[in-house]
Amino acid sequence: MRRSRLPLTALRAFEAAARHMSFAAAARELGVTPTAISHQIHDLEEACGQPLFRRRPRPLALTDAGQRLFPVLRAGFDGFAEAVATLRRGGEGRLVLRITTTNAFAHLWLVPRLAAWRAARPDIALELIGTDTPLDLAAGAADLAIRYARAAPAGYVAHEALRDRHWPLCAPSLLEGRAPVARAAELLGYPLVEMTWDPWVIDPPTWPRWLAAARRVVPAMAAAAPAAEITFREELHAIEALIAGQGIGLCSDVLAAAALEDGRLMRAYDLALPGLGFYLIWLPGHPKQAAIEAFACWMLGAAATEGLQRVTAN
Numbered sequence: 338m339r340r341s342r343l344p345l346t347a348l349r350a351f352e353a354a355a356r357h358m359s360f361a362a363a364a365r366e367l368g369v370t371p372t373a374i375s376h377q378i379h380d381l382e383e384a385c386g387q388p389l390f391r392r393r394p395r396p397l398a399l400t401d402a403g404q405r406l407f408p409v410l411r412a413g414f415d416g417f418a419e420a421v422a423t424l425r426r427g428g429e430g431r432l433v434l435r436i437t438t439t440n441a442f443a444h445l446w447l448v449p450r451l452a453a454w455r456a457a458r459p460d461i462a463l464e465l466i467g468t469d470t471p472l473d474l475a476a477g478a479a480d481l482a483i484r485y486a487r488a489a490p491a492g493y494v495a496h497e498a499l500r501d502r503h504w505p506l507c508a509p510s511l512l513e514g515r516a517p518v519a520r521a522a523e524l525l526g527y528p529l530v531e532m533t534w535d536p537w538v539i540d541p542p543t544w545p546r547w548l549a550a551a552r553r554v555v556p557a558m559a560a561a562a563p564a565a566e567i568t569f570r571e572e573l574h575a576i577e578a579l580i581a582g583q584g585i586g587l588c589s590d591v592l593a594a595a596a597l598e599d600g601r602l603m604r605a606y607d608l609a610l611p612g613l614g615f616y617l618i619w620l621p622g623h624p625k626q627a628a629i630e631a632f633a634c635w636m637l638g639a640a641a642t643e644g645l646q647r648v649t650a651n
Contacts, residue, residue, distance in 0.1 A: 347381035350374045351389060351403075352410040356476050358397050408620065411477050416624035434628045435464045438483035441573040442615065443467040445592045446499075447483070450639055457635055461628050469571070474620055481619045481629050483636075487539065493618040496633060498640040501591040501612035503542035505605040508582040518606050521551035527605075530586030531565030532575050542587050542610040551608060576602075591615065594643065615640075 353363035354374055364371040382389050389403035399407060419432055438447060443465055451463065472478035474493070489495035505524060518524060534541035544565060566584060569575040576593055579586050580601045588602075589612055596602040617633050 344377075344381055344384055347377040347384070348410055349414070350377035351381050352407065352414055354378060354390070354397075355399060355403060355407040356411065360397070408475060408622075411475075412620075412622065412624045415477060419624070432460075432625065432628055433462045433464050434481065434625060434632060435466060435479045436481045436483065436632070437466040437468060437472045437479040439469050439485060440467040440571065441576075441592055442483060442485070444573055445576070445595065449595065453639070454632070454635055458631055461631060463632075474618070480623060480625050481617065481632065484616045484618055485613050486616055487613050489614075489616050490618055494621055495616050495618045496637060497614045497616050498637055499591050499615040499643070501589040501615075502609040503547075503587040503589055503612050504609045505547065505585050506579055506588045506593055506597070506602045507585040507605045508580055508601065509603050510582045511585070512603075512605070521548075521555055521606055521608065524585055524606055528566040528584030529564075530575055530578055530584040531568045532572055532587070533568055533570050538613070542612055544587060547587055547608070547610055550610060554608070591643075 350363060350367065350369075350373075353366050354360050357363050357366070360371045360374045360378075364374045367374070378389065385402060385406075387402045388400050389406060391398045391400055436447075444467070447465070451465075454463070466472065466479055471484065472482065474480075474482055483498070484490060489497065507527070511527065512518070529544055531544055532541075534543065540546065567578065569578065572588065572592060575586050576588055576596065578584065579588065580596060585605045587610065590597070590609070591612075593602055597604075617636060619629050619633075623629055
């Protein structure tokens, strides 16, 4: 189909409906009625020669053809919007890269290093979205994600930036006036701080698993793990509790790196469980590909430097 004959209004309606998975939400965004959206998408389906949505049974879903068309349109409209925004800013060419990651990683690792990013690339602004709910990159919710997973998520360009280990950590004040912990069983005499993990995480680094690992080294240890005195859903809160001297917890050496370095936290015992990887992921062929690759290169460099420091410390 020639450019002059492209049904731009219908393409815009389809992109909005596919992004929201709702004709009503697309109508609100575009300032038209749901009936108008339905007619425009029907016209586009006739032009394509096949359906783009499965309307029955509910909920609304894309057909295979719709799934092929949607990412192309989303990338195109995102690129148009960014180009217009650049002109409105005065044409300085400074684009915005939207990055999503967990609250803990954003607060404890990424944000403290952003001054170095701004110094390196003042032409690329960042919009940081901290959330523990993974955002849908295919729907345009963000340009780039930093996901915590055991393996690279499928369907994306993915690079592992960091991989952590979980150590029993505590504040030095918790052990003040006591002899250093010489045996793993001695940890059971302290309040244990625990993290809850999503059910999809296989073999998460929890106290029962840590004690099982310790029993393989010291078989005479007690078979049962005491219940944790306090449990957190958010690792950021768990680390703050440990710094406040409220117990011993298994925490990521990536997220706790600053507190370990400045002495707010210490290892209570020299036995760690393997953690997961922090993966940079994005969709292939993204319209902001150059900016994404610039950020990925910067972060991978920063992560490699930290990785060497952690290996040396270990």
